[in-house]
Amino acid sequence: MADLTSNFIGIKSPNPFWLASAPPxxxxxxxxxxxxxxxxxxxxxxxxxxxxVVNVNGPRYGAIYGADRRLLxxxxxxxxxxxxxQTNLDEIKEVKRDYPAQAMIVSLMVPCEEEPWKMxxxxxxETGADGVELNFGCPHGMSERGMGSAVGQVPEYIEMVxxxxxxxxxxxxxxxxxxxxxxxxxPAEAAKRGGxxxxxxxxxxxxxxxxxxxxxxxxxxIDGKGAHGGYCGPAVKPIALNMVAEIARDPGLQGLPISGxxxxxxxxxxxxxxxxGAGNVQVCTAAMTYGxxxxxxxxxxxxxxxxxxxxxxxxxxxxxxVPNVTDWNQLNLNYIAKAKIxxxxxxxxxxxxxxxxxxxxxxxAMSEDRTFTVIDEECVACNLCVNVCPVEDCxxxxxxxxxxxxxxxxxxxQPDYANWTTHPNNPAANAAE
Amino acid sequence: xxxxxxxxxxxxxxxxxxxxxxxxxxxxxxLDAHEALVAADRCYFCHDAPCITACPTDIxxxxxxRQIATGTPDAAAKTILSQNIMGxxxxxxxxxxTLCEEACVRELAEGKPVLIGQLQRxxxxxxxxxxxxxxxxxxxxxxxxxxxxxxxxxxxxxxRLAMMGHDVVVHDARPKxxxxxxxxxxxxxxxxxxxxxxxxxxxxxxxxxLQHDAKLGQGITLQGLRDAYDAVFLGIGLGGVNALGAxxxxxxxxxxxxxxxxDLRQASDFATVPxxxxxxxxxxxxxxxxxxxxxxxxxxxxxxxxxxRGRDRMxxxxxxxxxxxxxxxxxxxxxxxxxxxxxxxxxxxxFEYVDEDMNGTGQTLRLAADQVFKAIGQTLxxxxxxxxxxxxxxxxxxxxxSLDGVWAGGDCASGGDxxxxxxxxxxxxxxxxxHGVLVG
Numbered sequence: 001m002a003d004l005t006s007n008f009i010g011i012k013s014p015n016p017f018w019l020a021s022a023p024p025x026x027x028x029x030x031x032x033x034x035x036x037x038x039x040x041x042x043x044x045x046x047x048x049x050x051x052x053v054v055n056v057n058g059p060r061y062g063a064i065y066g067a068d069r070r071l072l073x074x075x076x077x078x079x080x081x082x083x084x085x086q087t088n089l090d091e092i093k094e095v096k097r098d099y100p101a102q103a104m105i106v107s108l109m110v111p112c113e114e115e116p117w118k119m120x121x122x123x124x125x126e127t128g129a130d131g132v133e134l135n136f137g138c139p140h141g142m143s144e145r146g147m148g149s150a151v152g153q154v155p156e157y158i159e160m161v162x163x164x165x166x167x168x169x170x171x172x173x174x175x176x177x178x179x180x181x182x183x184x185x186x187p188a189e190a191a192k193r194g195g196x197x198x199x200x201x202x203x204x205x206x207x208x209x210x211x212x213x214x215x216x217x218x219x220x221x222i223d224g225k226g227a228h229g230g231y232c233g234p235a236v237k238p239i240a241l242n243m244v245a246e247i248a249r250d251p252g253l254q255g256l257p258i259s260g261x262x263x264x265x266x267x268x269x270x271x272x273x274x275x276x277g278a279g280n281v282q283v284c285t286a287a288m289t290y291g292x293x294x295x296x297x298x299x300x301x302x303x304x305x306x307x308x309x310x311x312x313x314x315x316x317x318x319x320x321x322v323p324n325v326t327d328w329n330q331l332n333l334n335y336i337a338k339a340k341i342x343x344x345x346x347x348x349x350x351x352x353x354x355x356x357x358x359x360x361x362x363x364x365a366m367s368e369d370r371t372f373t374v375i376d377e378e379c380v381a382c383n384l385c386v387n388v389c390p391v392e393d394c395x396x397x398x399x400x401x402x403x404x405x406x407x408x409x410x411x412x413x414q415p416d417y418a419n420w421t422t423h424p425n426n427p428a429a430n431a432a433e
Numbered sequence: 434x435x436x437x438x439x440x441x442x443x444x445x446x447x448x449x450x451x452x453x454x455x456x457x458x459x460x461x462x463x464l465d466a467h468e469a470l471v472a473a474d475r476c477y478f479c480h481d482a483p484c485i486t487a488c489p490t491d492i493x494x495x496x497x498x499r500q501i502a503t504g505t506p507d508a509a510a511k512t513i514l515s516q517n518i519m520g521x522x523x524x525x526x527x528x529x530x531t532l533c534e535e536a537c538v539r540e541l542a543e544g545k546p547v548l549i550g551q552l553q554r555x556x557x558x559x560x561x562x563x564x565x566x567x568x569x570x571x572x573x574x575x576x577x578x579x580x581x582x583x584x585x586x587x588x589x590x591x592x593r594l595a596m597m598g599h600d601v602v603v604h605d606a607r608p609k610x611x612x613x614x615x616x617x618x619x620x621x622x623x624x625x626x627x628x629x630x631x632x633x634x635x636x637x638x639x640x641x642x643l644q645h646d647a648k649l650g651q652g653i654t655l656q657g658l659r660d661a662y663d664a665v666f667l668g669i670g671l672g673g674v675n676a677l678g679a680x681x682x683x684x685x686x687x688x689x690x691x692x693x694x695x696d697l698r699q700a701s702d703f704a705t706v707p708x709x710x711x712x713x714x715x716x717x718x719x720x721x722x723x724x725x726x727x728x729x730x731x732x733x734x735x736x737x738x739x740x741x742r743g744r745d746r747m748x749x750x751x752x753x754x755x756x757x758x759x760x761x762x763x764x765x766x767x768x769x770x771x772x773x774x775x776x777x778x779x780x781x782x783x784f785e786y787v788d789e790d791m792n793g794t795g796q797t798l799r800l801a802a803d804q805v806f807k808a809i810g811q812t813l814x815x816x817x818x819x820x821x822x823x824x825x826x827x828x829x830x831x832x833x834x835s836l837d838g839v840w841a842g843g844d845c846a847s848g849g850d851x852x853x854x855x856x857x858x859x860x861x862x863x864x865x866x867x868h869g870v871l872v873g
Contacts, residue, residue, distance in 0.1 A: 067474040347538040350480030370483065390477050391542065 002306035004299060006040060006314055008279045009172045009197040009257050011130045013040035013103035016314050017270065017298050020261050020282035021045050021107035021133060021176070024292075026081055028091035032098070037292035038299060041103025043200075043282060046080035046135045047088050047124070048109050049116055053079045053141075059220035062209035062229065073235035074285050075209040077220065077227060079141045080109050085123070093127035104128075105174065109135040109147050112157060114164045121169040131172040134165060134196075136187070137203020139180055139230045149203065152178035155190035162194025174259060177201040177243075179236075184243040185250050192256050199247065200259035200282060202240045204230025233285035237263030241276055245325045248277025265294075267301025274314065275321035329420040336400040336413045337381040339363070339374045345394040346372060352385035352395060360384050376407040438710070438734050443686060443804050445707040447732030453703040456730040460621045460756075461525075461551060469555040472548045473502035479538055484549060487536035489849070490517035490858045494533060494549055501556055510560035511567045513553055518592045518861070519585055521561055521631050522614050523854045524554035525623050528719075528750040532854070561630070566637035571598035576871045579604065579662040581649060584612020585853045586843025587668030588635055589860030590867075594666075595640035597868040602662070603641060606648035612670055613844075614853065616695040619723035620703075621730070648672075649815045656817065659838055664867045667818075667826065667834070667841040668860060671811035671851075677715065679770040682807075685778035690714060690724035690808035697727055709804025712736045713782050715770055716808030717747035722754070724806045725762045737800055739765045739784060741791065768798055779805055813845055822847040832863030840867055 006016040018041035019025050019034050026045040034042055055078055062075040081088055096104045106129045110116035124132060136158055138148030151157045158175060165173050175191035177184060179202040188199050206228045208218040218226030240262020247253050260278025264270050265286040273281045286294050302314075311317060341352070341364075348370040356364040363378035364385060374385075386395045400406060402415035420426055437447045448456070464472060476498040484494040492513050500509035513520035527533075529550035537546035560567065576599045580587045583605035591601045609615050614628040636643075647653045649669065658665045674689045676682065686709065700706045708731040714724050717740035725738040740747055743766050744754060758764065768784035769791070775781065779802050786796040813824055819834035820827045825847040832840040842859030849855040 068471055069474075347542040348479075348483065349477045349538040350482075351477060354480035366481075370481075 002303040002311065003313055004040075004303060004306075006280050008103075008259065009131070009174070011041070011103050011105070011172060012101075013280070014038075014101055015040035015295075015299055015302075016274070016280035017295050018042060018103060018105070018259070018280060018282045019287060020284040021105075021135065022284040022288075023076075023078055024284060024287050027083070027088075028095050031091075031095050034287075034292050034295075035095075035099045035102050038295045039102070039292065040280075041105065041130075043105040043107050043133050044088065044092055044129075046107040046109045046138070047085055047120065048080045048142075048147075049111070049120070050085050052084055053082050055079055055082050056222050058222040062219040063233075064209055064235065071285075071289050072233060073207075073209065073231055074233040074288065075207045075220070075229040075231050076204060077140050077229040080107075080135070080138065085120075089123055089127055092124075092129055096128045096130075103130050105131045105133050107133045107135050107176070109138065109142060112146055112151055112161060114168075117161070117164045118168050121165065121171075125169060125171055129171065131174060131197075132165065132169065133174040133176050133200060134161065135176050135203075136161075137176045137178040137201075139178060139204055139206050140228060149178040149180050152176075152187055152203070153181055155186045158187050158190040159194040162191050162196050166195035172197040174198045174200050176203055176261075178203045179239060179243055179262075180206050184246055185253060188247045188250075188253055188256065192253060196256075198257035198259055198279070200261055201247070202236065202243050202262045204232045205236055205239065207231030232263065233289070234263045234265050234269075237265075237269060241272060244273060244278050245276045245322065248319060248322045249325050265289075267298040267305065270298055271302055271305055271317060272321075274317040275319070276325065277319045277322050279315075279318055331419060332417045333420060333423060334414040334416060334418050336406050337397040338376050338379045338400065339381060339383075339385050339395055340398045341372055341374060341385075341395050342393070343371065345391050347391055347394075348372065349390060351388045351390065355384050355388045378408060380408065438732050441710050441803060443707045443709045446704045447708060448704070450704060452732075457621050457624060457703055459624050460619075461554075463558060464548070464551050464555045469501055469506070469552060472552055473498045475539060476502070476547045477538060483536035483538065484533040484547075487532045488516075489532070489852065489855045490520075490523070490861070492516045492520065492533075492553070494553075497556060498547065498549070498552055501552055506556045506559040507563075507565065507567075509552075509556035513557055514560075514567065516861075517854065517857050518589055518635055519614070519631065519853065519857045520553055521557040522585070522623065522628065523857065524550050524557055525627070526614075526618055527852070527854050528752065530752045531750050561634050564634070566634060568592075568596050568638055570595055570638060570640055573600075574598040574872055576600070576663040577602070577661075578664045578666065578867065578871075579658040580666045580668060581605075581653070581655075581658070582612060582668035582670055582843070582845075583607075583610035583632075583643060584668055584670050584843060584856065585614060586670075586846075586856035586860040587612065587666065588632065589857040590666045590668060590840075590842065590864040591641050591860075592635050592638055593861050593864035594867065595638045597864070597872075599640070599663075599868070599871065601641045602644055604644045604647040604653055604658075606646065606651070606672075608645055610643055610645075612668075616698055617691060617720070618698070618853075619694065619727055620698055621727075622723075649817075654817070655836075655839070659836070663838070663871055665839045666832070666860070666863055666867065667839065667845060668843040668856070669813075669815065669841075669845045671844045672814035673812035674807060675810045675812060677770050677773075677807055677809065679772055679782075681773035681775070681779075682770075684773050684775050686775070686803055687773055687779055687805040687807065690716065690720050690806040691811065693724055693806055694720065694727065697731075703731065706731055708733050709802070710734045711801045712804045712806065713800050713802040714738045714806045714808055716740065716806075716810070717742065717749060718808060718810070719749050719753060720811075721806075721808035722749040722757050722762075724808055726757050726760050728804075728806070729760045729762055733804075735763070735801070736761065737763045737765055739768050739770070739800075741767065741769045741787060743767065743789070765798070769793075771797065773805065774799075779803060811844070828859075828863075830862075831866035832859055833866065838870075 004015040021043040136152030142148035260273030497509040497512040534546035540546040843856035
């Protein structure tokens with residue numbers, strides 16, 4: 001069993017798996033169950049000023065599904081906590097007292113004025129919480145009131161509010177970013193300028209999950225109408241990974257700790273966020289889909305992975321993939337691969353053939369007896385066949401060795417690295433001299 | 434257990450009423466909507482799918498399963514029925530484990546194929562239970578076609594011909610239409626009057642008239658039909674039953690399995706159907722298994738199915754053999770009947786064991802039997818038929834016989850397995866060829 005203890009910006013937790021600020025962390029009852037199940041920390045559902053907000057009394061969530069009705073994406077129109085501030089503070093204090101080893105972060109969202117922040121921060125500090133997270137990401141409802149993503153979409157506001165918060169508390173400050181922007185580095189830079197100890201991302205993505213084709217209304221539908229909600233779950237993971245990597249590899253943001261959020265469902269997802277630079281991860285939809293017990297798989301899976309790699313601390317994983325995230329123009333154009341189909345694993349469904357024949361490069365042959373083979377003369381190694389194959393590892397991409405001749409181009413595979421910046425077809429190619 | 438199960442002789446009412454209902458309930462209860470979605474999600478939507486190739490009627494299986502998965506089971510039903518108008522019955526009786534489901538790539542991948550047969554039933558039931566008939570007749574051609582035999586081949590041909598605008602008269606020897614669907618399939622495979630319901634639904638296309646109690650040489654003749662109609666389709670099945678060739682086979686209690694199955698299907702109350710205490714079924718096909726299993730379900734104490742070759746040579750699929758075994762039927766192989774013993778009625782039947790080449794070994798087996806069912810194959814009956822190929826009517830790929838204007842399909846015709854689904858395909862394809870000739 002590997003040592004999974006985590007120290008994120010000075011906040012210690014038994015493992016790097018925190019529950020994100022969201023419905024599962026709205027009250028003591030849930031949070032106690034989460035800690036009992038093994039979660040390393042929680043970010044308490046966002047507190048606001050009294051009078052507390054009210055939520056809709058119709059559906060708050062919408063979903064999209066994969067095969068076997070497996071939930072792939074969830075859309076949420078719930079607001080911040082709809083309980084009185086003091087009730088939450090009392091419960092936070094009581095739970096933190098009973099679970100001193102677990103991380104307790106409090107998410108906050110108050111109007112964009114310094115006074116409310118000055119008021120609320122000491123009250124949070126008094127609970128014994130380990131830190132605060134500024135919710136600049138909530139994309140629905142609160143943003144209409146000038147909070148949440150309305151702040152997160154304006155870097156100047158992020159910097160200003162972060163500065164107020166840092167000036168008014170000794171607690172570590174995490175700034176939670178919205179993905180509903182064009183370049184996530186700008187708000188991250190603003191948070192850094194404002195003195196944030198870390199950023200967390202991504203918050204949810206503006207979304208309409210589906211349309212009721214009888215009512216002609218978006219879902220979730222409240223009395224015939226729907227509003228966009230925040231999209232989360234496994235479907236958003238690729239978007240989140242990219243945004244985390246963009247921050248992690250930005251020279252100006254180097255060293256800014258990141259709490260990774262977005263579709264983390266398994267230990268593997270978590271490890272991927274860590275590898276791309278997240279110091280820990282926050283989870284919500286997976287817990288909402290399967291319950292708190294999933295953390296047990298995350299713990300055992302990450303531990304086994306670390307043991308198998310001889311990795312002794314979580315920090316050793318953090319950022320290990322970042323040097324390998326680059327721009328397209330740096331990719332090696334001399335690298336040549338070909339798809340290869342393992343005939344022993346192939347079940348002859350022919351999906352690779354349909355995909356390649358109809359939509360790609362006509363690089364797979366189909367015989368009378370349904371044997372599928374790659375035509376190296378046509379294969380550009382696009383990987384679509386690998387992606388559509390239902391059998392894991394049945395189709396693989398095999399690199400050609402330098403010196404071999406690519407049957408598609410008739411050219412010898414070169415051993416050296418050459419990218420687009422120097423390619424003769426690039427009008428802006430740098431001279432090689 | 435009722436004491437009647439031990440009573441010797443052929444007697445009705447061996448079980449109590451509730452047992453009959455339980456015994457003869459649906460073999461595969463229908464999938465509900467949730468089960469159908471779960472099952473449909475397993476389909477990979479293969480390219481040029483092997484399941485389609487394996488289906489004698491070439492149903493576009495991946496398409497209909499995708500239509501189920503996307504919440505349009507009626508569209509799925511139309512996909513099925515446009516290829517196979519008896520898709521509902523085939524979903525119940527097809528040996529899917531040797532057809533589409535055997536070919537399913539998930540059978541190869543995991544040993545668990547997509548439940549194609551049950552999904553087909555889900556879709557066709559969904560449509561038919563609403564009373565929807567999704568096909569319309571084309572413009573009237575003014576042509577008249579006679580179909581002989583209201584079984585799967587004949588009705589399939591009749592439906593397709595009617596759809597093409599021809600007027601069709603279907604002649605059948607039995608009081609009810611459906612052929613083997615109505616008279617020749619185990620009750621538990623198609624309970625609740627499904628066969629008649631399906632025929633009623635099929636006839637909604639219009640343009641088809643049924644003439645009962647008419648068979649070739651009895652009320653009608655082939656020549657007469659050829660004179661009176663523009664074309665004739667023969668789907669007359671196999672009306673005769675092969676003899677055992679064993680000494681004493683005319684003793685009481687020795688009957689044809691097909692008659693037993695038909696009587697059981699027509700019985701309004703299973704408790705009225707008499708069955709022996711010690712039943713022996715001779716044969717290795719679906720008919721033999723249907724008879725043996727149903728004998729057991731009716732309360733026979735000992736049921737033995739005796740086949741002359743090994744289990745791998747039985748026409749009944751492995752699933753059917755396992756079904757029989759699970760119901761308590763004992764399967765004896767490599768034995769041929771030699772003599773039926775008894776004073777007037779059968780008391781014992783004697784077999785000789787044979788080797789793989791059917792050579793007698795001299796070793797014998799005697800089984801106590803108060804009832805023996807013969808299920809060793811059926812034969813074509815009728816005079817003045819078109820030219821034969823062996824023991825069946827010779828046809829080409831589209832069902833044309835040696836006689837002008839006469840087509841044939843189903844069990845009576847050469848080529849193809851004797852399966853409901855094959856009969857439907859042959860009827861359909863012959864109808865399309867007839868249509869080409871009639872309007873050409």
